[in-house]
Amino acid sequence: MTEGPPGTARRLRTAFLEGATTAVAICEEALARIAASNRELGAMLAVDEAAVLRRAAALDRLADRRLAGPLAAVPVAVKDNICTAGLATTAGSRALADFVPPYNATAVERLEQAGAIVVGKTNCDEFAMGSSSEHSAFGQVRNPWDRSRTPGGSSGGSAAAVAAGLVPVALGSDTGGSVRQPAALCGCVGLRPTYGRVSRHGLIAFASSMDQIGPLAMTVRDAAAVLHAIAGPDALDATSAPAPVPDWEAALSGDARGVRIGFPRHLLEHGVDAEVARAVETAVDVLATRGAEVREIALAHADLAVPVYYLIATAEASSNLARYDGVRYGHRAAGAGGLRAMYDASRSEGFGAEVKRRIILGTFVLSAGYYDAYYLKAQAARAQVTAGFLSALAAVDLIAMPTSPTPAFRLGERLQDPVAMYLSDVFTVGASLAGLPALSVPCGFTGSGLPVGLQLIGRPFDEAAIIRAGDAYERETAFWRLRASGTRRSGGT
């Protein structure tokens, strides 16, 4: 389906630095792959070819290519809820169909400072609300492994773009699992950083207490390199933490010696596809062979995570999306009589069904008479879920579990059943509620050839443990080398 196997970000950068290729050639290949595949996949939205090639040519003109940065000449796709100066940023919504940001998100700014080249924006569920990338006003995204199935969501365009080899790395955003779950369903790596690790400046808000930008990549090493580029405090986001940013790539040892892994096997007993459970159990065994010490643990209050998440996230969404009224932000309806009618018409025309559903639920749980029963109790339950994770992580370095209870599901299968769709997030929302870093790594395939993801959850600001273990697992297995077309990627990492 593509013209040839693309390299990892690391390989592309090395080839650029050694003069084996140019940034223009790298970007022309990426643009050609997008042109060849995107009509079918629906992964990409805005692509400004001329701007991409101008930036690539500027890198090629550098007298010393080593000055171009740690991601020199690496093409990157950016989820469409992350602001890119001069490039349309819709968040998958009609409400923002005409929005062209006048500034870059801090994460985008830092990627460009590191030498990366933003080749375009990726499709996503509207305002990042969804688990299938079917809730975009600009068409659904298809899974590169099986076009009749979803890529997961909400960063489904980013995951599909990486899995199909359009780009080696992409940015997504993860509120309740929107980086990890699509990464698992598309067979690539997805990393949710600790809350506060990456600035949210320029990320269109959904649920501000959980939103985080994170990388999707072919390899754990590439994901670590992108995280290193975008992490760190930012004066433009008061929730970005002043924690030191380690060089995760440099610390990769290739093994998991001494890493204590907690495995809550009890979570696999209900509602988990048998092939997914088997792949994850096997993956944990592989980590043990790489030196990890695996022990079974119990994760308290894990069953509360999904309902708590959907109460808190929708409450925050109803507040954050109040600004889309046709005056302050977003689409303005024509011909409505009076200000209030214009507000109502603008919002009703601008938002799709899932966003409306969540705004209504969030408004309800914050409304008089229901606030105590739902929102406050959800906050109390959130504290319990968080305590469950932190208690477990006091005795182990990381927790292993599936990323998704099932492999990629069929397009349309869960669209009319919101609860079934929300349960897609059963393994990812816990780390989101607790603000913990979590990594999804490809760990095998079902009998019908659909990818499965292993999730590793770490302590706050200890991305190092999950990155090291994920890299060790990846080196021991060959899953990352398999492309959606069924051919192997060439070369090493």
Add this chain to the structure above:
Amino acid sequence: MPAEREDFPIARVAALARLQLSPSEESLFRAQLAEILAFVDRVAGVFEAPAPEGTADPEPVFERPDAVAPSLPADAALANAPDATATPRLVRVPKVIG
């Protein structure tokens, strides 16, 4: 108390959220939100006491100096306005009074 499944007040909440729903949307959302509430009700059942609104050990707040910094040029700021005037450079909003 949590709402009964059949009682989701869809019209009232949609009005609070400043959304106009079509009859088919209203019917669909009423049923779906009742199902969602039944699903999330387990939270209401588990904890008897409401959570405190503050904590004894709040998250640290990272502050920055209150310094003057450059702002967006007017043209850039107005480029995304649904309606704007040329002179002076202002966002035009619908008439509110009179």
